[in-house]
Amino acid sequence: MTNEKDTVNHSRRRFIKKSGLVVGGTLLGTFIGTSVQGNNQQSPPPPTSEKKNYNRALKFFTRREDFDTLSAATERIFPEDENGPGAIQLGVPYFIDHELASGYGHNDREYMKGPFFLGSEFQGYQSPLKRRDLFLKGLRKIEEVSKNDYNASFVDLEDEQQDELLTKFEEDKVEIKGVKASFFFNTLISATFSGAYADPLYGGNADMEGWNMKEFPGAQMSYLNEIEEENFIKKGPIALNDHM
């Protein structure tokens, strides 16, 4: 079985390399068809939980309590339900931690030069605050509001109370210095969905369970032989790891 998998992956790699050159036409479709079929016959990889996952440690957050607030908030945004796992089980908080340590957290490909003015509501983000600082400020504000309003840590609140508190952020009923609470919250929502559905290479979407819930087949190479099909085709997803 291992050998078979290796063969498939090697031919895939060879193919991708070759596709950069001029490839003869008729061969192409057949070749890809075979390659993808071969891949579908692989047994699924063992669930991550069975093995120790060294990726799950913090490279941005320095305080465990900030990370716990983040985890609880993402779980309310994307909760576990009858469809499948929620943000925590998918690894979303780790995804966000790792992204905040990277270019995303530093707004590295965005224009961050001054002068800064508030601007109209149609002119977009206009703050020197980087995402890594935005998250820290926002998460600590969540905890602060929780202690003020409920006399308890956010992580210890009931689900309904957590939702009620987050809704205050959504509706700008909370003040965060220098940035709108709704901007922080919308950024947190986007990051949560990214962590739930991005390729598992980023540390979220554990075992491709995010994709399974949406019946998204992942990084398939080709649908040439299926695109015309009348009925819905349920395909187990594959990740970029399969393209290596």
Add this chain to the structure above:
Amino acid sequence: MVTKLDKVDVVVVGIGWAGGIISAELAKQGLKVVGLERGKYKTTEDYQMVHDEYRYAVRYELMQDLSKETITFRNNPDEQALPMRQLGAFLLGTGVGGASTHWNGDTWRFLPYDFELKTMTEKKYGKNKIPNEYTIQDWGITYDELEPYYDKFEKTAGTSGEESPLGPPRKNPYPNPPMKTTPMLELFTKSAKNLGLHPFRLPSGNLSQTYTNPDGQTLNQCQYCGFCEKFGCEYGAKSTPVVTVIPTAEKTGNFDLRPYSNVTGIIHDGKKAAGVRYVDVQTGEEFEQAADVVVLTSYTMNNSKLLLLSELGRPYDPKTGDGVTGKNYCYHITAKATGFFKDKYNASMGAGALGVTVDDYNGDFFDHTDLDFIHGGSISIKQLGKRPILENAVPKGTKVWGKEFKQQSIKYYNRSIAAWAQGTSLPHRNNYISLDPTYKDAYGLPLTRLTYDFTEHDAKIFHFLTDRIAEIIEEMGAELVEKGEISEHFDIVPGWNDHITGGVILGDNPETSALNNYLQMWDAENVFVIGASAFPHNGGYNPTGTVGALAYRAAEGIQKYLEKGGQLVKANLKNKLA
């Protein structure tokens, strides 16, 4: 210390579709061409890890690095413009291949009506149909004159399509048949026909079969993998310069492509250009490249910026209406309706331009006598291939996070279908491009300043087309149909489309246009400016087909100019309208 480089025949600024076409056509004629591209060199091999929604569609891997250069934006001339700090409303490409690396491939011809918009509108509906503040004008070229160049572009690109039943005359059929069809497209087609409309297959730059173009470049068959817009194609199956005109230029031995070269200005004496200045962005070294002809092909924003920075041409002034550079900036009006269906579709499968279109509400295919707007737009359903991070259609009223959102977004992932329109955007005297007085790019040069707001006409087109799309979706049997909305003012954040046009427009009169119909500057005979920047207004289709046709036209013009010099077109001087 600036290094001066030996003179060449032609220097081209920006190597996307327009720059690639110019380079290929002129290098084939034996001319020495230097191509300067600010971004990196990319080919098909660079897309082996491309099926990654987060990297390419969320984090914008292929787009312009805004930390180096962005634009500033305001809705009207009385506001303070502020930097577009993050990408949103439109995406700007970068690198060899430019924005066409990440395009979807919709390859359209504009309508005969577009090229003579002012004349034909006034003839049929009178002079007062459109208020004076809309600066519409004819293009100085007709559809029939441009037809052979459209044909040439489609053959280079390998466009796969079928003739529109309402469309303008074509001398030749598309070089390739339409792509495969799908149940979703069939349902749209049947429903549109039920409503008396004329659906046809969208002309696509995702190839229906393997094809070798007239330059001997082979494009492969599309694999319907669902990763097209915002992504590069790892199969070389999408019409891009990287698999067509760039290798064609390279194989002549006459094309010197220099990536990482950011052009900062045109050297000129007010009448003719001597070359361009550029910075090697990896070393900081500065160069001057002398050339007989300077060609700007650096997308709508940069084409205007380079002319304004270099003080070549006459900047547009919205107060007086004088000047031309920066004038007639237009966007595209993207109307949309979404249907929520009972059955599941294979929504993850698809391709960027896999679609069906109706033209019945485009151009002047319907009578506007009793309507308070002109023109319209093409309505298309496209099976792009859904991806899970950004595709979360839920019925209105659903909270945008939490339990209910999760359930609904999962339920409708394969059960929602949207159709879209590319709606015409007319120019308005207050919508224009200029230089920002405050903010600078990484080279210390002013940022481009965009002043733009939706016009009343834009909103009318939007609402009209939205209602027409909703009728089709309703006929398709959706359990629920929801219409898209347009914001009160143009907002720089939510993504619509990347079809930004105008700023360096063509026409027949130097008083109202920057270029003649060979894309040659009226004010500098050896400078040619190519792109959607040349459109006097934006029509009811995606712009790339027309950019390609204009580039082939310009390539012919440059050859003529190098042979005999001077202005290639006689100016039609007439009294400017108030």
